[in-house]
Amino acid sequence: MKFGVVVFPGSNCDRDVAYVTRDLLLQPTRMVWHQETDIADLDVIIIPGGFSYGDYLRCGAIARFSPVMQQVVEHAQKGKFVIGICNGFQVLTEAGLLPGMLTRNRDLHFICDRVPVKVERTNLSWTQGYTNSEVITLPIAHGEGRFYADEATLAEIEDNGQVVFRYEGENPNGSLNNIAGICNPQGNVLGMMPHPERASDAMLGNSDGLRLFQGLVEKVAALA
Template sequence: MKLAVVVFPGSNCDVDLYEALRLFPTVKVEYVSHKCADLSGFDGVLLPGGFSYGDYLRCGAIARFSKIMPEIVRMANEGKPVFGTCNGFQILTEAGLLPGALKQNDSLKFVCKTVAVRVENNKTPFTTRYQKDEVIALPIAHADGSYFADEETLAQLEANGQVVFRYADENPNGSLHDIAGICNEKGNVLGLMPHPERAVEALLGNEDGRRVFESLLEYGTVKTEEK
């Protein structure tokens, strides 16, 4: 499986994603510049955390106009897996690939700690290795992680099973419905505020995030066999 990790000006978790994927020998992973206009040959794309374009205007608002974004939209429309963590989630909402928005934490402070997260949907390409309702520990690090959407959108997300991860023991940022991560209707686009790439080895504190990538690789293997 060949995966692209997009690097925007201000990305600071691109290395985290890259190194997490390098743990799996069957993966070929490459850094791809935001200036790239062709993602043909890649089986999936990952948008890292950080502060793209310094978070000017709004988090992800400028990155949304990067040269690479039409290709990411194309891949999403083709059903290929698209994953965004933290700032990557913010970019996906700004680009309209996911509904809603991420606003400033209710505390008005940057929050950096490990939190309990419940797996609400284990049938996406990113969650098949988890059990439904399983509670895992993932690190967060954000100032603008409070998920917001209107009541109609929230109702649709809940009805369609698009809430993939939910904060379990505490809500660290004020997200409506305790939402930590959502997917699109097809399930191939996932936005997640916590950082699974920072929880892939025991050396990092725990391995609860590893199965996000194991699920993705399993999905890629199945898709390859179907061709």
């Protein structure tokens, strides 16, 4: 399985996630500059956290027009895997690959913390390494992480079972329905505000996030 990590001007978690896929999971991984237009060699696209284009205009709003994003959309439409983490989640909503949007945190402050997150679905390739309703701990670091959608869209997301992660206990940013991560109806595109790559190395005292990447690798290996 070959991973590609998209790098925009302002990405700052790209090396973190590449460390997980390349060094911890020993999977081929390459950095994909945002101006590239050929990602056909990749199985999984990761859009990492950071501040793409300085978060000017609106988080993810400029990044969605980068040349690589048209290729990411086509990659997803073919049923291949895409994950957007934090700023990457924002980019995926701006690109129309996921519904809803991410808005300013409820208290209008940047939040950097570790929070309990409940796994809502374990029948996805991404989450098969977890147990039903398992509560894990993941870091968050965002100023615009409040998930919002209009009433009809929110109902559709819930009815389709597209909520993959919810904040457990106190809602840190005011996200509607405590939503921390969602997928598309097909389940191959995942967006989440918490950072699984920052909870993947046991040396850091928490490896709850590693199982997300491990589950995907194991699922694809089993199908090979």
